[in-house]
Amino acid sequence: MTYLTKPKLHHPSLQPNQLGFTRRDYEGAISTLCAGCGHDSISAALIQACYQLDLPPHRIAKLSGIGCSSKTPTYFLGASHGFNSVHGRMPSVLTGANLANRDLIYLGVSGDGDSASIGLGQFAHLMRRGVNMLYIVENNGVYGLTKGQFSATSDCGSKSKKGVANTDEAIDMAAMALQLGATFVARSFSGDKTQLVPLIEAALSHRGTAFIDCISPCVAFNNHMGSTKSFDYVREHNEAVNFLDVITPRAEITTEYSEGAVQEVTQHDGSILRLRKLAGDYDVNDRIAAMRFLAEHAAEGEIVTGLLYVDPDAEDMHLHIKTVPTPLKDLNETALCPGSAALHKLNASLR
């Protein structure tokens, strides 16, 4: 595997965040993806969001599967923990890690091949369970690493680079996430950093499963005429429902909006999601309306982006299954081996 490290140089004008880290401290190795790859823009957005949220890099765990998207964790958050699992199995590995150590911030990076084909089952069950994480799918509608086969999110009728039309129906990952119970669902576009960065910030601040379907054109195999995942096509058919500002508990609220054009959502951690409405009275708290809105606009060939749904009071899997609050690695001998009296009590409770 090609791996290029960056020199440890900081431009003196780089501003540190509240932890004293600069944006450079959140970067990774030099990307070996194709020049212009949408995935590199998503990596840049993740770096920006983590820097702005003042997240300690050592508290972030980034997990991925297999594919171009799953290579990207090498290219951002170089000081964070990484786990590259196998094809389509990131959700289960992340679920296990999260249950065993709830103290980390979990970031799952996957692609349409990894999550919509072999990993679809695990994707679905992670959404159902409400694992506390940001699940981001870098969606290019094509298998880039194996040179251009259609993926399961490729739209029916979308053409391959060789001009062959896809005959299978597409899986809409955001629609699935909504149906399966994700408590934060967004769609964005790698070419729209102003939309993507706040969405990542909001998702990282969310308790429960946050899902972002990020359309990310493949410049090598899916950026041609006839493709519905090309830069040009996505720009022309992008239908943003809102524009998001994330206000962390520490930040000062400065921007003013006219009444009625803004919806505010306060999340569990105190962060305020200030949504500038772009599509009439779109309500981000209405799951069923969101599903209908997506389906109607998909039928018209539009790609709905923005924050599609959020449940600010969501719970997560730890609450659902009543786990111990301590990470398992921190349980001491007394906790792990409480003695025969405790065992008798437990056995008695089951009789």
Added chain:
Amino acid sequence: MTRRFVEGSEAIVEAAILAGCRFFAGYPMTPFTEVLDHMAEKMPLAGGICVNAESELEAVGMAWGALATGARAATGSTGQGLSLMQESFSEITRAELPLVVVNMARGQSDYYQSTRGGGHGDYFHIILCPIDIHEAVEHIQLAFHLADVWRNPVQIYGDYLLAHTAEAVELEAIAFDTLPAKDWALDGSLNGTGGSRNINSIGMTKGNKGIEPERFWKRLQAKYEAIKIAEARHEAEFLEDANYVVTAFGTTAKFVRHVIREMRNEGSRIGYIRPITLWPFPSQAFCDVAGSVREIGVFELNGGQMIDDVRLAVLGAAPVAALGGISSDESGFGVGPLLNTDVIRSILEAAYERATGEEKDQ
């Protein structure tokens, strides 16, 4: 007879079509992807079907279904993909379905995976391991034939070099003996007669209560014993007076064979054995030389896997030494610095000298 200069992947696909294969399902993965690409292009032109599956799990399932209807069907992948298919391989084998698997392995580290079954249960697959594209064209046709003869999966163990290099080959159909009709296939021909069929992997026969696993498994083992006797294949050179024998498999053997021929020309009494079937392993070929050689050197590009089969073959009658080792390119496709005739030559010369006490030019 006309020769064409074709890439290994393309030659394998054309040979499969010549063999009557009309169903293929797979999932792209280097270095197997080009097999799937050529299948997708050529299979429909031959009136066949090729599906780019959701994963290897789905691909093997589709092939399983197609086989059950009596079609000649195949799947393929590389080691990681075959790992995913193991559960189905195991069941398909016990359902006695003639699956052909095109394995374009990432080097030689999947010898165990291929030769030890790989999934649950007591079973083997016939593993054909071609040295070059010419032999692969023969093997893929033989694979479909043997799969039908024995009603057992057959795998072609190829690799990156086989899949991605081109050779001038003759693509001609091989005439095999006529096979009996597939009287087990779910072909719908017996509707209404009460003779409908049931394909399963637990030895259940229609009309019987219970499944008698012991009797069923013993019958399968008897089949494997018969395959061991009938199908073990190998290639050998210079064994008559050899006091040192080197063995290698697959495309690596082509490099080794070249070096051995050179050393022979220069006077070394060195010989060569190449297992063509990795299972059944051609044990007899090794037994036959064990008494007359100083050592058997095993040149394989892995941590030492085939060496176990060589040791089991000679049972201590000759020393067995590992001459290869782990060697790979930076992408992990198994094309490493040891795959070099100059390097192999220095390794074989040193081993020969150490074991026989003879300088190469004596």
